[in-house]
Amino acid sequence: AQRVTQPEKLLSVFKGAPVELKCNYSYSGSPELFWYVQYSRQRLQLLLRHISRESIKGFTADLNKGETSFHLKKPFAQEEDSAMYYCALSASNDYKLSFGAGTTVTVRA
């Protein structure tokens, strides 16, 4: 069975400071990994997926299979980044998503 761990429930940073959200997973195969974000009063939406190796809204995430991690990073946080962030995993050939507990990010002016 797969498991996703987000060790930080709350993260508070100043505007312009770097932000890093940690995500660790346990899964024996090759996982599909995602970051989802939920802004205040909005629905949960995809931020980025590891397969795309893309930068979305200045965020990047690197899959480290050795450390079984998929941390989310942004070099300069903005106030509009304040939201709840979830790391999620799908096992190979499976469409179910397993989510971490989530990290609430607050960016202060």
Next chain:
Amino acid sequence: DVKVTQSSRYLVKRTGEKVFLECVQDMDHENMFWYRQDPGLGLRLIYFSYDVKMKEKGDIPEGYSVSREKKERFSLILESASTNQTSMYLCASRPQERMNTEAFFGQGTRLTVV
């Protein structure tokens, strides 16, 4: 614009009532999911359906059942609501044609059982 629509944004029900939460998607997705979202616990999968009339238990199915009579509609049923089922419920859909696909979520139903 793709859409997953949940029938109610807020619901208040009494203990012991039978409760129906409805979800409709317009993307012709095969996979549909019901999660509950609780602070500190994240999203936990209740039930999953990969086709019409097909269902699979998730991590916390106790006290819930589901129905998928049509591809676009996935219903969550609380047979006898209890106060510990007070939560935010999220419906999602995801296509089946390839992996690493995005899941689309509804706006959520906040259920309060009194």
